[in-house]
Amino acid sequence: SRVIRLSDYRAPDFLIDSVELVFDLGEEDTRVTAHLAIRRNPEALDRPAGLRLEGEALRLLSVALDGESLGENRYRVSDDALIVDGVGEAFTLDVVTLIRPQDNTELSGLYKSGGNFCTQCEAEGFRRITYFLDRPDVMTRFTTTIRAEAKRYPVLLSNGNPVAGGEDPDGRHWARWVDPHPKPSYLFALVAGDLTAVRDEFITRSGRTVSLAIWVRRGDEDKCGHAMASLKNAMAWDERVFGLEYDLDVFNIVAVSDFNMGAMENKGLNIFNTKYVLAKPETATDADYQGIESVIGHEYFHNWTGDRVTCRDWFQLSLKEGLTVFRDQQFSADQGSPAVKRISDVRTLRARQFPEDFGPLAHPVRPESYIEINNFYTATVYEKGAEVVRMIHTLLGPDKFRKGMDLYFARHDNQAVTIEDFVSAMQDAGGVDLSRFKRWYSQAGTPEVTVSERYHPESRRYEMTFRQQTAPSPGQPVKDPFVLPIAIGLLSPEGREMPIRLDGEEAEGRPGTRVLTMTGMEQTFRFIDVAEPPTPSLFRGFSAPVKVKGVPLDRLKFLAAHDGDPFARWEAGQQAATRHLLDLVHAWRRGEALTADPDLLDASRRTLAGGDADPAFAALALGLPAESALADEMAVVDVEAIHAARQFLRGEIGRALGTELAATYERLTDKGSYRPTPAAIGARALRNASLSYLSATGTAEAKALLVAQAETAGNMTDTLAALGLLGDVEGPERAAVFQDFYERWQHDDLVIDKWFALQAVSSLPETLERCRSLLAHPAFDLRNPNRVRSLIGAFSQGNQLRFHEAGGAGYAFLAEQIIAIDPLNATMAARLTQPLGAWKRQDAARQSLMRLALERILAVAGLSKGTFEMASKSLQ
Numbered sequence: 001s002r003v004i005r006l007s008d009y010r011a012p013d014f015l016i017d018s019v020e021l022v023f024d025l026g027e028e029d030t031r032v033t034a035h036l037a038i039r040r041n042p043e044a045l046d047r048p049a050g051l052r053l054e055g056e057a058l059r060l061l062s063v064a065l066d067g068e069s070l071g072e073n074r075y076r077v078s079d080d081a082l083i084v085d086g087v088g089e090a091f092t093l094d095v096v097t098l099i100r101p102q103d104n105t106e107l108s109g110l111y112k113s114g115g116n117f118c119t120q121c122e123a124e125g126f127r128r129i130t131y132f133l134d135r136p137d138v139m140t141r142f143t144t145t146i147r148a149e150a151k152r153y154p155v156l157l158s159n160g161n162p163v164a165g166g167e168d169p170d171g172r173h174w175a176r177w178v179d180p181h182p183k184p185s186y187l188f189a190l191v192a193g194d195l196t197a198v199r200d201e202f203i204t205r206s207g208r209t210v211s212l213a214i215w216v217r218r219g220d221e222d223k224c225g226h227a228m229a230s231l232k233n234a235m236a237w238d239e240r241v242f243g244l245e246y247d248l249d250v251f252n253i254v255a256v257s258d259f260n261m262g263a264m265e266n267k268g269l270n271i272f273n274t275k276y277v278l279a280k281p282e283t284a285t286d287a288d289y290q291g292i293e294s295v296i297g298h299e300y301f302h303n304w305t306g307d308r309v310t311c312r313d314w315f316q317l318s319l320k321e322g323l324t325v326f327r328d329q330q331f332s333a334d335q336g337s338p339a340v341k342r343i344s345d346v347r348t349l350r351a352r353q354f355p356e357d358f359g360p361l362a363h364p365v366r367p368e369s370y371i372e373i374n375n376f377y378t379a380t381v382y383e384k385g386a387e388v389v390r391m392i393h394t395l396l397g398p399d400k401f402r403k404g405m406d407l408y409f410a411r412h413d414n415q416a417v418t419i420e421d422f423v424s425a426m427q428d429a430g431g432v433d434l435s436r437f438k439r440w441y442s443q444a445g446t447p448e449v450t451v452s453e454r455y456h457p458e459s460r461r462y463e464m465t466f467r468q469q470t471a472p473s474p475g476q477p478v479k480d481p482f483v484l485p486i487a488i489g490l491l492s493p494e495g496r497e498m499p500i501r502l503d504g505e506e507a508e509g510r511p512g513t514r515v516l517t518m519t520g521m522e523q524t525f526r527f528i529d530v531a532e533p534p535t536p537s538l539f540r541g542f543s544a545p546v547k548v549k550g551v552p553l554d555r556l557k558f559l560a561a562h563d564g565d566p567f568a569r570w571e572a573g574q575q576a577a578t579r580h581l582l583d584l585v586h587a588w589r590r591g592e593a594l595t596a597d598p599d600l601l602d603a604s605r606r607t608l609a610g611g612d613a614d615p616a617f618a619a620l621a622l623g624l625p626a627e628s629a630l631a632d633e634m635a636v637v638d639v640e641a642i643h644a645a646r647q648f649l650r651g652e653i654g655r656a657l658g659t660e661l662a663a664t665y666e667r668l669t670d671k672g673s674y675r676p677t678p679a680a681i682g683a684r685a686l687r688n689a690s691l692s693y694l695s696a697t698g699t700a701e702a703k704a705l706l707v708a709q710a711e712t713a714g715n716m717t718d719t720l721a722a723l724g725l726l727g728d729v730e731g732p733e734r735a736a737v738f739q740d741f742y743e744r745w746q747h748d749d750l751v752i753d754k755w756f757a758l759q760a761v762s763s764l765p766e767t768l769e770r771c772r773s774l775l776a777h778p779a780f781d782l783r784n785p786n787r788v789r790s791l792i793g794a795f796s797q798g799n800q801l802r803f804h805e806a807g808g809a810g811y812a813f814l815a816e817q818i819i820a821i822d823p824l825n826a827t828m829a830a831r832l833t834q835p836l837g838a839w840k841r842q843d844a845a846r847q848s849l850m851r852l853a854l855e856r857i858l859a860v861a862g863l864s865k866g867t868f869e870m871a872s873k874s875l876q
């Protein structure tokens with residue numbers, strides 16, 4: 001397989017100024033006619049190359065140059081290209097191809113979902129529609145005409161604005177769309193189908209009316225309200241916070257149930273996985289509502305950060321993704337509680353990105369090489385990329401960051417640019433030197449930070465020395481220091497914020513958070529006028545994506561009780577709980593009796609008692625670190641010990657706080673109708689956290705409570721919370737409740753996804769066997785990514801106890817499924833491979849079983865390049 005390298009980037013030999021596409025959609029063949037206006041790139045005139053257009057899985061019917069049909073001796077066709085020699089400086093090319101969307105199981109290019117036609121062109125899907133310069137630095141004006149049978153496909157959509165349409169005499173009809181904005185081919189989209197629209201409008205701040213439509217299957221209209229409200233909020237937010245207005249007359253969103261990712265930001269025609277559009281209280285959880293808000297926001301925000309200013313090449317993916325994740329995180333934070341949102345984002349980062357940095361697939365936010373670009377839609381590019389943008393925001397402050405964004409758009413509107421260009425705009429607008437900061441884009445790895453300190457009572461001075469260290473990652477044995485913004489507070493022994501004044505500063509110190517900038521491997525900060533020995537609160541708000549090591553336990557407990565920064569308070573509590581759980585893990589391994597830390601029980605009691613002030617925060621503070629988070633802290637993982645220790649502590653908390661938990665559960669019973677407001681979501685979270693601890697006691701009463709909630713709850717959040725807990729409980733109730741649930745919801749795909757996932761994450765010993773039998777369930781379909789994620793993905797990524805079962809049956813199961821999916825949908829198969837790469841911290845027996853599973857995948861003849869890349873790199 002060919003390796004693509006950033007260092008090999010060359011500007012394109014040709015540019016395509018405009019393209020007129022005509023689609024004749026058919027049940028057998030679909031004919032695509034492309035009329036391209038091409039000219040040599042003035043930047044590449046020294047290269048007298050022939051024209052090479054990318055194409056894949058296409059049947060070429062004809063080629064014409066400047067209107068003259070070309071004989072077969074004038075061009076060459078290979079598996080991946082059409083090459084035309086002897087072209088001039090500027091010319092037109094007419095290319096006619098045939099494709100078969102109905103057979104396209106890769107879900108890349110033009111394909112069918114639920115009987116409708118739709119597209120997915122990022123990253124390299126457009127070449128599966130027609131021959132093209134399918135690279136993001138070729139920006140073209142698109143005109144698209146769609147022709148299809150009127151009855152089957154009454155709705156015909158593409159990018160931009162609709163300009164014409166009509167009926168054909170043969171029962172077919174057509175529509176023409178013009179997108180006035182030049183764009184790369186990856187942003188092209190087309191939809192043809194029998195869909196119905198939920199409509200609204202948005203008036204921009206300059207007074208233009210934008211028609212909004214969300215297109216769904218008939219019957220789903222009542223599930224679009226939250227998506228529409230989120231869209232309008234996102235449009236208003238981008239105007240308010242970044243001064244960015246929408247730039248077309250229409251904004252269409254289409255929901256499809258076969259989709260490889262969450263959604264796609266095609267210009268003016270976003271295509272979404274139904275999971276991120278459809279919601280009503282009976283079928284969607286609070287997490288679903290929040291996911292919809294953030295993905296709707298994310299795709300909408302791409303209109304500027306991605307569509308108007310796009311990436312020069314795919315190594316720059318984080319230019320649009322990291323920045324747009326940062327923007328969607330800020331948006332969601334502004335819609336509810338910023339602290340709760342920050343905690344949940346950091347949890348995601350730690351659960352998904354930290355393992356990447358510590359594993360064989362570690363790569364920088366801007367990777368240097370790839371075999372298959374689809375493998376680089378990673379948590380590192382997205383979530384860590386967002387953290388890097390957030391650090392720039394912290395270093396510059398909100399006003400200068402906004403100026404940097406303004407400058408970025410002023411300089412680069414309608415261009416395909418690099419991460420370097422973005423950082424330069426920030427640097428120039430912010431008046432700061434970001435040259436060393438840029439290492440965050442080129443160096444992989446999570447820095448580990450340790451701190452030592454001294455307090456001098458006589459001089460009232462306090463010194464802190466920070467050290468950072470980053471482990472080697474593939475291809476990067478030695479790391480330069482990262483620039484770290486360290487948001488710090490100093491707490492007095494009573495927990496008050498102390499004034500902060502650095503040595504050499506004129507002004508009096510002020511209490512509260514202060515950002516220090518660390519640039520070296522080791523750096524000392526000297527504080528003056530420090531009246532008492534302080535307790536430092538470090539990396540407030542998670543100001544840099546690092547691991548802080550070695551904070552003493554008593555200090556963590558103090559911070560968990562007193563820190564004024566909610567993120568840092570939560571973090572300290574989690575760190576303290578992690579330490580305790582790891583002690584329990586070791587005690588369990590030694591066969592000793594386990595005892596719960598009374599301080600932790602007291603802290604939980606206090607959190608519960610004060611829970612009404614901020615129930616969402618209380619629910620997070622009460623939660624114990626996930627099994628996977630505990631595994632990340634162990635040199636050699638012991639999944640059984642982790643599970644046993646965590647279950648033990650859950651049970652102890654449930655028993656010790658039984659009365660308070662039961663009272664909280666009762667008090668927070670939702671009496672009104674369901675609303676997805678932050679307050680109501682917080683109350684449900686705390687109530688279900690209480691239920692979780694009560695259920696951990698294993699009493700008959702607790703079980704009855706679970707069954708009752710599972711069967712009678714009026715919304716999916718509560719139903720699923722109970723069902724999830726019941727999924728871990730032995731006994732006949734479990735099967736009956738799951739069966740009832742299936743019967744009730746069998747016609748709702750998104751709910752049935754949840755039903756699969758809950759069974760896949762069960763800690764019960766028969767889970768793997770059940771997953772195997774669920775593969776044969778009539779509702780399961782290996783071709784549908786949501787189903788694959790909910791069964792195979794949930795088992796391998798959300799159930800470490802059963803996936804890592806001794807003997808390797810979990811690994812064998814995953815390898816078999818990857819091998820079965822690879823010929824159907826290589827992107828999905830490659831993504832599923834990831835958990836097998838996490839073998840380094842397993843014991844020797846599991847290591848060799850995981851490697852065996854990877855080798856089994858690699859032995860398959862005709863394996864896709866994407867799965868090859870993932871499996872072969874995972875073995876290193």
Ligand code: HT7
Nearest residue numbers: 122123260261263264265374377
């Ligand atoms: N920019 C979108 C990426 C995407 C994608 C990539 C590969 C294969 C399928 C895909 N569907 C969507 C999503 C986003 O970040 O907004």
Ligand code: ZN
Nearest residue numbers: 298302321324
């Ligand atoms: Zn994105």
